[in-house]
Amino acid sequence: MANRVFPALLKYWRGRSGLSQLDLALAANVSSRHLSYLETGRAQPSESMVLRLMAALNVPLRHRNDALIAAGFAVHFPEAALEALADAVQSAISRMLQQQEPFPMTVLAADYRILQYNAAAQRVFGQFMAEPRLLAAQPLDMFALILDPALGKPFVREWSKVARHMLMRLQREVSRTGDVRLASLLDRAMRYPEVESSWRYPDDNAETYSTLEVWLQRGDLTLGFMTTLTAFSAPGNVLLDELRLESYFPLNAETRVACERLASDQSIQPLAPARDARSGPLA
Known part of the structure; x- marks a missing residue:
């Protein structure tokens, strides 16, 4: 499930940002080939890679947590109550x-x-x-x-x-x-x-x-x-x-x-x- 969900989320957020794979690869300092493998599910991202890509796409923190879960990791950003x-x-x-x-x-x-x-x-x-x-x-x-x-x-x-x-x-x-x-x-x-x-x-x-x-x-x-x-x-x-x-x-x-x-x-x-x-x- 994780192998299918994370690639879909990555492609979804890249599409919303209007970036090409090359644009995102340059912004996140990762090879365009590796990024292509991540989007197709041929490669599994590390936790740090998920965070790097989501930060480069300026994804809201709530959805960065979703991406981490989709890739098989625990949430990184806590959600405390206001008080x-x-x-x-x-x-x-x-x-x-x-x-x-x-x-x-x-x-x-x-x-x-x-x-x-x-x-x-x-x-x-x-x-x-x-x-x-x-x-x-x-x-x-x-x-x-x-x-x-x-x-x-x-x-x-x-x-x-x-x-x-x-x-x-x-x-x-x-x-x-x-x-x-x-x-x-x-x-x-x-x-x-x-x-x-x-x-x-x-x-x-x-x-x-x-x-x-x-x-x-x-x-x-x-x-x-x-x-x-x-x-x-x-x-x-x-x-x-x-x-x-x-x-x-x-x-x-x-x-x-x-x-x-x-x-x-x-x-x-x-x-x-x-x-x-x-x-x-x-x-």
Whole structure:
């Protein structure tokens, strides 16, 4: 089984990268003949060769583990729970969440599930939920918050533009990584009301944006944010490799002042955490 699976995985990831056998051989410092033998199953790779090839192809750590298993080796990269990450990592995440105040920041898993959020995210997003009680009844992800009519959708200005931008980005991630979790998220997102089937696929003619801007409006309260994603550099842990910190920065002075006012309002109740997600700021 291993002799058949690893060659298929190697060829699959090389095809996704757009590299020829010669290109990969040069990048991984291996002979093109040996690489050809590995892809056809005529040669069995060593553990170090698997790691070298997967690194040259920039394969995500989770899938590098899959390649090792397919070649008959044990996994190399651990997958610790968020709370089990090194103290220094947890401290860094906690500091970033706190430094972002009074503006929102969320910590996202690879499938956009919200694992952590700062107090500002509780205060701000809590103002734009149609049915806040539903937040405690389901695992939260960023696509549900924007696409679900029972959550944030009614309050997103130019909702179709924001939704299409998010779905096109997700589709490109699915295409680039082949991650089944992202593919499942894409299928689920496409089933929300008013999501058009054409949004599943990138449109090269569509207007592109360097950043995602989101405007939220409810009554007299209007807030505009630019979002950015931050990733950890060269992690050796699967979870950390996939972790993303999404930061929200005010687009105008009115949003900045409103966030500062919300931060000082002691009457605002925090969001209820999702049942199976570790929500809220890190300790």
